[in-house]
Amino acid sequence: xxxxxxxxxxxVQAGGSLRLSCVxxxxxxxxxxxxxxxxxxxxxxxxxxxxDREGTAKYTDSVKGRFTISKDNAKNMLTLEMNSLKPDxxxxxxxxxERGWCQGLLTGTQDALDAWGQGELVTVSS
Numbered sequence: 001x002x003x004x005x006x007x008x009x010x011x012v013q014a015g016g017s018l019r020l021s022c023v024x025x026x027x028x029x030x031x032x033x034x035x036x037x038x039x040x041x042x043x044x045x046x047x048x049x050x051x052d053r054e055g056t057a058k059y060t061d062s063v064k065g066r067f068t069i070s071k072d073n074a075k076n077m078l079t080l081e082m083n084s085l086k087p088d089x090x091x092x093x094x095x096x097x098e099r100g101w102c103q104g105l106l107t108g109t110q111d112a113l114d115a116w117g118q119g120e121l122v123t124v125s126s
Contacts, residue, residue: 002026004095004117011123012085020080020120022095032114033102034071034078038122040091045110048093049080050102058102062088085124092119 008020024034035050035058049059049069057069068081078095096116098105104112 002097002115004115006093006095006117006120009093009120009122011125014086014124014126016085016124017081017083018085018122020082020093020095020122022078022117024076024078024095024097027097027115033098033100033105035069035096035098035102035105036078036080036093037096037105037108037110037113037116038089038091038093039119043091045094045108046091047102047106047108050098050105051078052101058106060106082122085122087124087126090122090124093122094119 003025005023036048039045066084071078094116097114
């Protein structure tokens with residue numbers, strides 16, 4: 001059974017920073033894409049960032065240059081550093097796994113995902 005322990009959500013003003021962390025257990029962490037998607041109220045899910053099995057980081061266009069994703073294979077930990085946050089970044093952020101190369105994650109195709117956590121709430125005020 002895959003389990004996710006997510007942390008780091010919160011409320012910040014526009015321009016601020018937050019760091020999300022996720023520890024994934026019960027999954028072959030090094031042979032999959034791991035990353036984050038988000039969902040704002042009343043909107044479909046949106047892929048944010050992922051790291052594929054070769055360690056390549058991939059981002060959706062709206063967060064490039066502001067967000068940085070990294071993973072520690074020894075600790076099965078995934079981290080998302082979010083800087084220069086905007087109100088449009090607000091929503092629930094979910095740590096997720098995908099057996100592909102992150103295409104499903106980044107295109108917001110939930111059927112392509114294997115599993116995801118409970119989510120962390122991020123609120124950015126203007």
